[in-house]
Amino acid sequence: MDDLxxxxxIAVGLSFALYIGVAIWARAGSTKDYYVAGGGVHPVVNGMATAADWMSAASFISMAGLISAMGYDGSVYLMGWTGGYVLLAVLLAPYLRxxxxxxxxxxxxxxxxxxxxRIVAVVCLIFISFTYVAGQMRGVGIVFSRFLEVEITTGLIIGMxxxxxYAVLGGMKGITYTQVAQYVVLIFAYTIPAIFISLQLTGHLLPQTGLGADLANGQPFLARLNTVVTDLGFANYTTSSKSMIDIVAITFALMAGTAGLPHVIVRFFTVPKVRDARSSAGWALVFIAILYTTAPAVGAMARYNVIATVNTHVAQDKPLLAQEANLKAEDRPEWMKRWEKTGLLKWDDKNGDGLIQHYNDKSKNPEVLAKAEALGYKGNELTVDRDIMVLANPEVAQLPNWVIALVAAGGIAAALSTAAGLLLVISAAISHDLLKGVIAPNISEKSELMAGRAASAVAVLVAGYLGYNPPGFVAEVVAFAFGLACASxxxxxxxxxxxxxxxxxxAIAGMLTGLIFTFCYILYFKGIFITPMAENIPANWLFGISPEGIGSVGAILNVVVALIVSRVTPACPDHIQHLVEDIRTPRGAGTAHAH
Known part of the structure; x- marks a missing residue:
């Protein structure tokens, strides 16, 4: 066995020993422990657990990959997911608590x-959670398939x-403390490689400042990256190709989707007091900001390093589209060969010259295409899945093996922490809301716990299948989940x-309208379960809004339909109106009482 x-x-094994030990130590003994960790978690601890819950495989693995591939356009994910937390802290968390x-x-x-x-809300919740968990399970499969060098299916089974x-044994109490451990692992795994690479490229310790600093040759890093990607026919890295309406729609869908995500909202029931709900939302933002402010640097530096690996002229002021600039296939580094085994990085010698040509063969720049044709290129020969950028980053930069191993542990922690939280929400929806709330109100606590665990087992199997056959790359699938949450x-x-x-x-009419409209729009353009029926191009989109942003329109439809229907149907009873007034009374320091 090689050192790496x-x-x-060792890194993955030690991290799992820690999580499982914590899960056993804090296992649930009652339904209150199982669903809300007994309601006695400190706000700082809950903030850290919430950060781990929220910073899923999409944040850890895929967000920097999106920024790496899309440049400025990827920043909508950054703005939307962060802004959502402000909405959650101000508008929802304290009142629900x-x-x-x-x-x-x-x-x-x-x-x-x-x-x-309640049943309609359960249906919405299950749709959202399964769409979201599909992204996490794909993340689990990617991490295991690369670092344990097993097939993606085997990796999924281990992850499941x-x-x-630990979701079924520990319930929310076990998950809360497990997620604190996972946060520590994933944040170290994310920031340490970023610090190494920032020092390598720019001499800056902080990746956040390294992004705006100069390279060793005195050129500004972002200016050089822009030159490199445009010379190879790719879009300019620091400008947007999306319309303003689409940027606003995606950002709002992600913001409102974050605030409406059931597995995040339930975290605010685990603190002792109402004011602690606000406090833990604030702490979560602090812990999340550490990763989110690092992500743009990770994405940009990973893109630069990958291109520099296959194009030897990147670090020099020489033409990038040139035969002598291309890497010989026989000289390709070990990291490329390792990722080729997973199928997530592919090289295809289209013109048979034994060199790797990496450029945009669909470029809108005729000069790039004419130059490539004159050199005898037959098209781009290197395909890199954007979901591998963070995981491959330390290997590309030739960092020490312990850093690469740490990233493996962090990637698994990120995917598993969110998957566990989602599975708990799904099991609670089925056992607590459907079974105890609707079908069998007199069920014993023991039977309800058993039903919750059985529901988790079924949910794991469905999530595993969705991870094996996902409807898109990780962050895209998660964006759809946020859109559905936003609309319903x-x-x-x-x-x-x-x-x-x-x-x-x-409420029922609004929820169904928002959910059905958004789901059908995504289905139509993305073909999640069927062959796409339409070309997914901006000219065909409603108002120019992409499927990732359509949840914003769904939310507006939800509100309009809900308001119209509530005006023409019997009024809300007085005791419910008083209840709403009571929720909004600013008695923030009092302990919440179940009604």
Missing amino acids: KLMTY KFGKFTVPEFIGDRYYSQTA GLVFF LFPTILLGIFSKKMNTQG
Whole structure:
């Protein structure tokens, strides 16, 4: 066994021993422990657990990959996911915590005095959670397939077993403390390689300042990166190719989607007091900011290093499209060969010259294409999956093996922490909201816990299948989940808190309208379960809004339909209107009581 593989086994093994030890130490003994960790978690600890829950495989693995591939356009993910936390802290968390219920469907069922509304919320929640968990499971598969050098299917099965173990055994209490450990692992795994690479390229210790600094040859890093990508026919790295309406729509869908995500909202039920809900949202932002401010540098430096590996003229002022600039296939580094085994990096010698040509053969710049044709190129020969950029980054930069092993442990921690939180939300929706709340109200606590664990087992199997056959790359799948949350749950929770007049019929009609419209739009353009029926190009989009941003339109439709229907149907009962007033009364320091 080579040194890197051995070190990876040690890093991943030690991190899992830590998580499993914590899960056993803090395992759930009651339904209150299982769903909300007994309601006694310190705000700083809860902030760290929330950060780990939120910074999923999409944040750790895919976001910097998106920024790396899309440049400035990838920043919408950064803005949307961060802004969502502000919405959550200000508009939702304290009020939901004051209401004092375990789950989002429970809030919706009680606020809208309707079991039907609760069931519709459960359906929305399961749609969102499964779409989201598909992205996490793909992340798990990518990490295991590379670092344990196994097939992606084997990696998924290992990951499914581990998620099931500590989600089902520990419940929310076990997950909370496990996620604190996972946060520590993933943040070190993300920032240490970034510091190394920033020092290598720019001499700056902080990647955040390294991004705007000069290279060793005195050229500004971002200016050089722009020159490199445009010379090879790719889009300018620091300018946007999206329309302003699409940028706004995606950012809002991600913001409102974050605020409406059930597995994040439930974290605020785990603190002792209402004011602690606000406090832990603030701490979560601090912990999240460490990774999110590092991501743009990680994405940009990874892109630069990958191009520099296959194009020897990148670090020099020589033409990039030139025969002598291309890497010989026989000289390609070990990291490329290792990633080729996973199928996530591919090299195809189209013109048979034994050199690797990496350029944009679909470029809109005729000069680039004419130059490539004159050199006898037959098209781009290197394909790099954007989801591998963060994981491959330390290998590309030739960092020590222990750093590469640490990144493996961090990637697995990020994917598994969110997957576990999502599975708990799915099991709570089925056992607590459907079974105890609707079907069998008199079920014993023991039977409810058993049903929750059985639901988790089924959810793990479905999530594993979605990870094996995902509807897109990690961050794209997660963006769809956020869009569905934005269009269905977010407006309904918001209207439930701030509108006394909103009634059952309005809420149900709004939720269904938002969910169905958004789901059908994504299905139409992305073909999640069927062959795409339409070309996914901006000219065909409604108002020029992409499937990633359509949740914003779904949310507007939800609110409009809900308001119209509530006006023409029987008014909301007085006791519910008083309940809404009570939720909004600024008695922030009091302990919440279950109604």
